Amino acid sequence: MEDTIVAISTSLGVGAISIVRVSGDEAIEIVNSIFSGHDLTKVNSHTVHYGYIKEDKKIIDEVLVTVMKAPKTFTREDVVEINCHGGIMTTKKVMELLIRKGCKVAEPGEFTKRAFLNGRIDLLEAEAVMDVIEAKTESNMSLALNQLTGSISNKIEDLRQEIVELLTFIEVSIDYPEYDEANLLTNDRLKNGVQNILKKIDIILKNSEDGIILKNGIKTIILGKPNVGKSSLLNTLLEEEKAIVTSIPGTTRDVVEGSINIGGIILDMMDTAGIRKTDDKIEEIGVKKSLDLISKANLILYLIDSSSYDKEDLELLKNIKDKKVIVVINKIDLNNDINIDIPYPIVKISAKEKIGIDELKDEITNLFNQNKLETKDLTYLTNARSIALLKQAKDSLQSSLECINNKMPTDISEIDLKEAWNLLGMIIGKTYEDELIDNLFSRFCLGK
Ligand SMILES: Nc1nc2c(ncn2[C@@H]2O[C@H](COP(=O)(O)OP(=O)(O)OP(=O)(O)O)[C@@H](O)[C@H]2O)c(=O)[nH]1
Numbered sequence: 372m373e374d375t376i377v378a379i380s381t382s383l384g385v386g387a388i389s390i391v392r393v394s395g396d397e398a399i400e401i402v403n404s405i406f407s408g409h410d411l412t413k414v415n416s417h418t419v420h421y422g423y424i425k426e427d428k429k430i431i432d433e434v435l436v437t438v439m440k441a442p443k444t445f446t447r448e449d450v451v452e453i454n455c456h457g458g459i460m461t462t463k464k465v466m467e468l469l470i471r472k473g474c475k476v477a478e479p480g481e482f483t484k485r486a487f488l489n490g491r492i493d494l495l496e497a498e499a500v501m502d503v504i505e506a507k508t509e510s511n512m513s514l515a516l517n518q519l520t521g522s523i524s525n526k527i528e529d530l531r532q533e534i535v536e537l538l539t540f541i542e543v544s545i546d547y548p549e550y551d552e553a554n555l556l557t558n559d560r561l562k563n564g565v566q567n568i569l570k571k572i573d574i575i576l577k578n579s580e581d582g583i584i585l586k587n588g589i590k591t592i593i594l595g596k597p598n599v600g601k602s603s604l605l606n607t608l609l610e611e612e613k614a615i616v617t618s619i620p621g622t623t624r625d626v627v628e629g630s631i632n633i634g635g636i637i638l639d640m641m642d643t644a645g646i647r648k649t650d651d652k653i654e655e656i657g658v659k660k661s662l663d664l665i666s667k668a669n670l671i672l673y674l675i676d677s678s679s680y681d682k683e684d685l686e687l688l689k690n691i692k693d694k695k696v697i698v699v700i701n702k703i704d705l706n707n708d709i710n711i712d713i714p715y716p717i718v719k720i721s722a723k724e725k726i727g728i729d730e731l732k733d734e735i736t737n738l739f740n741q742n743k744l745e746t747k748d749l750t751y752l753t754n755a756r757s758i759a760l761l762k763q764a765k766d767s768l769q770s771s772l773e774c775i776n777n778k779m780p781t782d783i784s785e786i787d788l789k790e791a792w793n794l795l796g797m798i799i800g801k802t803y804e805d806e807l808i809d810n811l812f813s814r815f816c817l818g819k
């Protein structure tokens with residue numbers, strides 16, 4: 372029999388109420404032993420009862436107790452929640468009493484872990500529970516809630532089912548090898564099947580990229596030659612004089628960071644040293660840092676000074692590949708209108724006079740399709756663990772496709788297909804290792 376666990380499920384501190392949650396076979400009996408008001412062992416499931424928590428005859432707290440019987444509970448075990456008055460002392464006292472009566476203190480995430488182990492939710496949904504708790508913006512929240520409803524889990528399950536069908540097909544063709552013609556058919560059908568699955572995986576991976584960005588924030592670097600107004604733009608966006616601004620080229624040496632929330636997405640910005648060849652040792656290190664950051668960025672705001680624009684301004688841009696870039700033409704208050712022919716969106720601003728800043732923000736939200744992301748069928752994964760597994764599954768499928776293309780015996784592609792099936796199972800927790808599960812749930816907060 373599993374232990375009956377207890378934890379304070381609300382954050383510790385002074386509040387109107389705090390909730391002590393108990394889960395396990397003995398939950399009702401144990402709480403009943405310190406509760407006076409009703410006999411909780413005789414009440415209906417999902418009912419709330421008023422009474423007192425008592426230690427011997429002494430009243431500890433006046434409480435409301437919710438009794439929820441298995442299996443229709445979060446953990447699928449009997450669950451009792453005690454709503455105490457929100458003081459630290461009383462809540463702790465109630466918890467101590469329960470421990471004395473036989474409850475074990477829950478580990479972080481243990482309630483959710485039980486929900487997973489008892490089949491109430493799968494691994495993706497469990498991770499979503501954590502994301503919901505940690506969500507900092509509305510779009511974070513809708514991403515997490517979407518994962519919690521299981522739509523992505525169903526997609527992964529469908530893919531596994533498609534692989535099982537292919538595997539069955541292979542088995543049949545191995546059992547009846549005398550039909551040469553059938554063999555040819557098998558190859559074609561297998562090829563189509565695997566290609567189909569690969570296409571669907573690619574869509575999920577592409578969507579996941581955007582999802583991850585929304586969840587973690589857009590890593591944005593402000594790049595350009597010295598003195599074009601990078602630090603001024605950072606300050607204007609942050610509405611704070613964070614970076615030093617002077618008219619001396621080469622002012623910024625180290626990376627200056629700051630975050631803003633535009634329309635629900637977090638922009639993590641880094642202002643960098645202006646890019647130029649220099650003999651100054653410190654500045655040279657700064658320039659190197661700026662260049663190194665390019666590979667890590669999700670978005671590059673490439674600044675050009677309209678009052679001193681020359682061909683050199685675009686040199687660096689030529690080396691940037693596969694990145695989202697917005698070219699920002701600054702200092703338009705000086706009335707030096709310039710037109711540049713490049714395949715990136717262009718926004719004209721004055722960082723100093725705060726002109727065009729809203730247009731720049733709009734362009735950023737457009738680029739990341741935020742509105743589309745929120746309304747379309749959201750089937751993406753939002754954590755590194757599951758994305759890595761999906762990529763591995765893709766590799767296995769690609770390797771099976773190669774075997775099929777090279778007309779190798781079907782039982783060889785069967786090995787890769789089985790591996791892909793297994794990896795997809797690991798995403799939703801159909802197959803798992805205890806160590807992984809322990810590690811994952813230990814990242815949860817206490818009482819969840
Ligand atoms: N007229 C005008 N001047 C600006 C504008 N933005 C920045 N400046 C000026 O341009 C100069 C350089 O600005 P910074 O923000 O320090 O430029 P930077 O790109 O960070 O420069 P480095 O750190 O040296 O690479 C300062 O004198 C700013 O006041 C603008 O929109 N209009």
Ligand SMILES: [Mg+2]
Pocket residue numbers: 601602603614615616622623642643645
């Ligand atoms: Mg600067």
